[in-house]
Amino acid sequence: MSPDQDIDSAADRREFMEGVAVGGIGVAFAAALPITATADEPVPPARGPGQPVPVKLNVNGTDHDLKLEPRVTLLDALREGLHLTGSKKGCDHGQCGACTVLVDGRRVNSCLTLAVATVGRKVQTVEGLADGDVLHPLQLAFIKHDAFQCGYCTPGQLCSAAGLLKEGRAKSDDEIREEMSGNICRCGAYPNILVAVREVRQGALKEKP
């Protein structure tokens, strides 16, 4: 049972509906917009600060040419401009960690980062953790240990944990707990997140020569 099917295969669903003669209106999910925000860029007033500027974002190894007002945060550029909605908005003020991404390998809150300020840097989001279809060890460990429930904080937890592993400082359980405290999980998956991160960290240690 592929969950991607669950959410994406509108066609499949419609066939199913017909099968049981439900009079649905069959609105298919809207296709994602092409990944150029330039297409229908709002016409700004000719004067005043804050005119849109060209912004080249490198996200998960791919360059994207956007035209953005400087006030657009990295989080909104990802979600609204690039339709990379893996990074989540939970508070928009640095208070929950749902928006955590890696910029040049370091974990940051993308809601307090301006997109323009990341030009020339490498942004990695949850969409870039897996290597094609091969999930990142953290992703596998999160599934195995049920380290999420609603899943909304999860991309932030994963990026944060990836940052933590790179930093290489958190060793004990208490250190992992402290170093993962910038990511709030209201579903209360912390005990399982701990186990998942610990397992990958230990695996990561073992792999080192």
Place this chain on the structure above:
Amino acid sequence: MPEPRSPLGQPLDRADGVAKVTGRAKYAAEFAPPDLAHAVVVTSTITRGRVTACDTAAAEKSPGVLAVITPRTVPAMKAVPADLLPKGRPPIELRPPLADEKVSHFGQAVAVVVADTFERATAAAARVRVTYQADEPALTLEEAEPTAFEAETFVGREDLKHRRGDVARALAGAAVKLEAVYRTPVEHHNPIEPAATIAEWDGDSLTLHDSSRWVHATRRVAAGVFGLSPEKVRVICPFIGGAFGSKGFTWQQNLLAAAAARHVKRPVKLVLTRQQMFTLAGRRPETKQAVALAATKDGGLTAVRHATMSETSPLADFVEPCGTLSKHLYSCPNVEVTHRVVRLNRSSPVFMRGPGETPGSFALESALDELAVAAGIDPLVLRLKNHADRDEEKDRPWSSKHLKECYRRGDERFGWAKRDPKPRSMRDGNLLVGWGMATAAYPGIRMEARAKVRVTADGRAVAASAAHEIGNGAYTVLAQIAAAALGLPVDRVRFELGDSDLPFAPATGASQTTAAVGSAVTAAAVEAMAKLVKLATTDKASPLFGIAVDQLAAREGKLVSRADGAKADAFSDILRRAKLKGVEADATAAPGEEKEKFSFLSTGAQFVEVKIDPDLPRVRVTRVVGVYDPGAVLNPKTARSQMLGGILMGLGAALLEETVYDGRGLVVNPDLADYRLPVHADTSDIDVSFVNEPDRHFNPVGARGLGELGISGIGAAVANAVFHATGKRIRDLPITPEKLL
């Protein structure tokens, strides 16, 4: 041939796991219809009064702005339908948003700004100038007490008034007595996903991508409010980023989004800001609970009185049903439970995880601990002594209750026997150690639900119902139930949910998705199987031709003769020969007469260890042991997670969480920095286990549901542990450092 293992009871990984860890799971705000506009709500800065002027000129001139919608320009909206529940008026605001210019709480919607981008809408919203005439608000329970009214039922389901025996007399003559007042603050659900809606009109058809944990109700609300027939409305929600009682029925953002989309003739996205989640998305009301207990010298309860006062808003009728457990959790001849409500100028309250049970068990289970101290009896012994062997409120048996076993296992796992009952007697170095316990309980609730199941010629199945994936594991557990009923491996069953075009499911609340929808799925699967059986047994080409139905079993995608395992016919073969793409069936499942014969209660035992630095008295919970009896546990992995979530939310409520209204009625901590949710470093060792005895009287799968059981009793267990550690009894939550200084 060995029976393949039933998918029920297996600790399976989540079916939506990959979607959730890769960022592919799409939540309400993440759909992207072309030409999407963005709406931002402008909220009131006063607590009570009216808008005298709303200057929208600057906002309207702001770049990219498509409209500024006020009560004067908002498209017509009728009242929210009052018949959303089987019984009783829904406890929500029936006044549609922006209906008038009255302000009845801080943070109420007074205008909506729509612009072509989120940034522009937000900036323009800040330019709307609202002038008010402010009136004197009602701000505290004490102030409003004279106007209190009595509540009779909780959403037409539970009686809130109960009297048996003579409490006054029992109290008067009691050997041991305890009277105390307990208080719990306003709490907010704060799911990490804010409430969000994308509304899209196509002529007079409306599609809502809405963070709704009851898509059918949201559809009915939108249809009623906009004067459409329900078929014209579709509500879609494949994933919800947490709700905990919020996001049900309707909240203003979905109606405002729809109104805004109609107004600007474009699809509109409206996501509440985190600040707005504190005034526009429900909350748990404040409670003040007077509890009186009487007992014999050896601890036999002779009286329980539980009088609750909670508050609601001027716009909705919600009551926090704190006393419902007190009616029957313990055996006691004299019981009196009442609920009174006052109206305060605060935003509307609503269900929050364990409505009633959470604050109510804090009071009841704290009081029991106080009684145990007064009587010189171990708190666990006291509870065992007063165990209710039947439901004394309704005077009927429990369907299935294993609370004593929960106590026993919890006692053992925690090591309760090593507890020195004297306060301040246990230490870990410089730290005071406290052990406390409490009973957890939550009723088994199950409403009517409908589901459909289709077995397809490729040997797979799709099951569907308009249930919700909220973190409860619905995609996973409902597929397990379908697979079990169909005799299919679970990886060949897909579950569809979160769409109002699918068969009716009740709200994902009251911990009933598995119980209610699971029963409907089972029923539909049974009917689909009957069709397959008929095809096979009437088909001469089938090895099963002529075999009686009761001689057949379904396993591994095949119908098999019970008598002769070699005689089997694969579903795919049956369908292929019949030249059918599939068979399907739908079915409704509703509770039947068992509802009148039995009482249904999930129970558990909570044990908590705290450590407290006597000089810097921050309470740290170092150990929790919870043992629960929710009936059958269909997926131990996701079930354990739900219990963890309940426990952690309970710890937050015990020690951290509190929404503060100041002397002007403003919410002063409307964000995630100042409203303190537990963070990872606040957690430690949590040991969850289940008795796992199916409740066959409740539903076919024997599962009563468990989403809200874990939080019940935690507040009291912590407060009891704090008393044990420090000798201080804290009767008002949260237990912050200043209360222990």
Place this chain on the structure above:
Amino acid sequence: MTPFDYTRAEGSAAAVKQVSGSAKATFLGGGTCLIDLMKLHVENHDLLVDITPLPLDRIEATAGGGVRIGANVRNSELAHDATIYKNYPALSEALLSGASPQLRNMATVGGNLMQRTRCPYFRNGFSPCNKREPKSGCAAKDGYNRSHAVLGVSEHCIATHPSDMCVALIAFDAVVKTHGPKGERAIPITDFHLVPGDTPDRETVLEHGELITAVELPAAPWAMRSHYLKVRDRASYEFALASAAVALEVVDGVIKTARVALGGVATKPWRAADAEKSLVGQKPGAPAFAATAEMATKGVAPRQFNGFKVALVRRVIVRALETVAAMK
């Protein structure tokens, strides 16, 4: 946020010129405070000059045996710097007790020095607040003031300075180096932040457009025996209810040097100088520490909801001193 232009600084002088040239321009560091406040519309600027590309990101030894910390050094780097960790442990601890790993990766030393209060009435954008809107009043005095200051308050403002880092810096006699429109300055950190008085909107002595370039810590061998203790409700990711950075130099069983600085309880990073003096010449131990704690809280002005901070910060001081006294 209101619309603004963004530019990357091309040299300190140019950045100073750009910002000092326009009342509506400001520097952008990590953005964790500025963007937050701009989203709340508490601050509005037309131009943000991103100073993070400036080469102010080094931690280096000074000739005098101290350390020079570039203004752009991120909080996380500073916290984990080996020299800081060893020679000024309280600074490391203070930084690591602040915010979250993500925020510390973003936040700069300069930005942390300049961070603004978390007073809810300041942040909500509409309540009377003399800091946000001079002469509008102070809603906190008679409002919900649990998080507010008990030291350094005025009738116009009781907002707490929220920084942890600054508390450690003030204990170590740090000096703030700046580059302003009128040239360079070295400002002792005790003089850097201002108590509210009747101008709560003026929070530091910096002039508009004056750029912090570095913070210098003088050589202080005693700083190796220092400690930062922070008390808050949550175990992490929360501002201080009360905190203390303390250091002790004990020679022959007698205190020769003492430092006591407080956070979470004052309108600016608070140095309890008199309390420190009272320790000198004393034997480390409970009586001396208790007397010091008492002295450090002289002149407190608690309000309805923050009275507990007085007792709490005293205990924090005592515990922190005990911890340092017990260090090898």
